[in-house]
Amino acid sequence: MSDHYNAFEISPVPAPGPDAVVPELFRGIYGMPAFMTISTSDLAASVDFWIRGLGFFELFSVPGRLVHLRRWAFQDVLLVPAAGVPERAPATSLSFACLLSQVDSLVEACRAVRPDSVDGPRDTPWNTRDVAVITPVPALHRR
Secondary structure: OOOOOOHHHOOOOOOOOOOOOOOOOOOOOOOOOOOEEEEEOOHHHHHHHHHHHOOOEEEEEEOOOEEEEEOOOOOEEEEEEOOOOOOOOOOOOOOOOOOHHHHHHHHHHHHHHOOOOEEEEEEOOOOOEEEEEOOOOOOOOOO
16 A cells, blocks of 8 residues: 555545435444544433434443444444533534535434534535534533
8 A cells, every 4th residue: 555545445435526325324343443432411312312313323332331323434422421510511523424415404303303403504615514513411500
């Protein structure tokens, strides 16, 4: 392999274009090269939002302790119960690819689950269409 190769040959993300086809949800097992772990005080509500709103599916779970969600290959998220409610919610960002033709339906699905969960879509100077999504978080409790 040279230093420069067509990464689309190994990526589940299709090359951009009007004829791009949405990949299948990937249910295979692999060593995850990267993933995000998200703590939540309402595991059931978070799982429901990620599945119905963002199009992920439940790959594996340990009831009450962990839910492993996935969409395409290498789009893995682990949801875990929060030990407590932080004074401020942490600022976290996760980006995942989808086709341009899926953006509007993802926005609509998120809004159907939680009406105020979506900001955008908005086109960026680096040739992406971004949507900011706020997943279920616990209410902040002050003492």
